[in-house]
Amino acid sequence: MISEFDLPVPFRSIRHLSKLLSRGEVTSTALTSMYLERLEKQGRSFNAVAQMLPEYALQAANDADRARNTGGDRSTLTGIPFGAKDLFAAVGTHTRWGSPAHDDVGWNFDAAAVAALKSAGAILAAKLAMVELAGGGSYSGAGASSTGPCLNPWNREHWAGGSSSGSGAAVAAGAVACALGSETWGSVTVPAAFCGVTGLRPTYGRISRYGAMALSWSMDKVGILARTADDCGILLSALAGADVRDPSCTGPSFNWVPGHFKAEDLRVGILAHDMTRTPEVEQSFMAAIDTLVLCGLHPVPAELNLTAPVDSVASFIIMAEGSAAHREFILSNKLTQLADSVQQAGLLAGLAITTSDYIRAQQIRTVAVNQLNQIWKDFDLLVAPTLLTEALPVDRPFVDNETPWGGNGGPGNLAGWPSISLPMGFGPNALPLGLELIAPPFAEEALLHVAHAYQLKTDWHLRLPLCV
Amino acid sequence: MDSGYSRDVFDAAIRPMLANSLSAELESLLQKSLQQLDGLLDTIHQFDVESVSEPALAFQATLRTGNATE
Known part of the structure; x- marks a missing residue:
């Protein structure tokens, strides 16, 4: 098994980098310079960067080094460079929401999530690329972004996923230690799975969205x-x-302490997926289940007993709320500056949703969430392949993809459940596959304990893309 | 849901507010999106929300969706 000590520094974990900083084996200034160089070279080559912040980052790194040297307040994140999806406002940056039609939304303040990481001592090194307007009107292909198609560090001919495209690609390329993304339906878990990194979608309401672009008020999560x-x-x-x-x-605050957890007390359900057309996914998934058994868990088959049309309701609500959030822009002559004409059409169509139909969708949602939450009477955690497909080719419309998409995004996002996607192997084209763990609202602790235990027994998350 | 329902709503309520007329390509894509919207509406209206085991739930529709408490 690969050890983290075998990895080049840009690919080490925050935990490890923080130890290096504490021991004085590296300075934050050196670390930040290294990541800035990689953002400029690798990050830009994958179209993962929206805006570099070298002056700010190096000044903040200098401050972090001084804080460490003088024994001032510091946390595990002090001096650690990070990137933020261009959906988040940040002081001194141009926030464009990935859109070629938005020169700068003019929010010259730190979004709550950016401020929280800065307050913990982390250093914002770059704003990262994203699908324009987080893809709220749906989109036809990888090119739906002001920065062009975000390329996958595992294979430049494939897409990094979206809408947090640059966040996934930059972490995979070792261009930042970590990144902020957001998810309404799949925007964290998909790039995490496609790029072979770890992606956490917390419970709806866990992290403040203040200063983040709204796509769907009732479904957006940082x-x-x-x-x-x-x-x-x-x-x-x-x-x-x-x-x-x-x-x-x-949501309440959260305090992560890795270590012992009572695996035998957790009831784990395997969500059924038809993997007959994706044997590589099935093989990797079954191996992942075996690893979870080695972690002390006893996964058994589980099924969501649903009569409510969950995916349709989720799509409808995102469409209605997304078009309402961006109504003035959609009606303006700037709409046609968006890169993807399918997205333009979808945003326009969303304006035709009436109030009574939207309320009906929310009524059904209440019923659907009630049905979905019944699963937690029998289980504490669910496990499934994040997706059934590898990263899609970057030069073809999504509709041309013949592999089933799979995924658990509709139920999980409609109900606001937390989930995490972990690398679990590789598909037929040697591209990463993801394992998704899903938990009840605010049960991130169990989710992270199991995910951490899985990563202690595997090294898929330590594999490096050949392109970098 | 009648086929063309969303198109009718769009033409009556939205189109007059557009800053510009739409290109032929965008108009064609819009018609497809409106048809897809009709499909979603069909699915939503076919689900009998009052027939579920706890019909009172249907009157609890809220933007805070059952996950804001521990």
């Missing part, structure tokens, strides 16, 4: 892309907590 589940726990500890500026954010 997410994390990092190298390990342990790193996700470190970051979630800095990010979680109520915020009066985001009425949805009522």
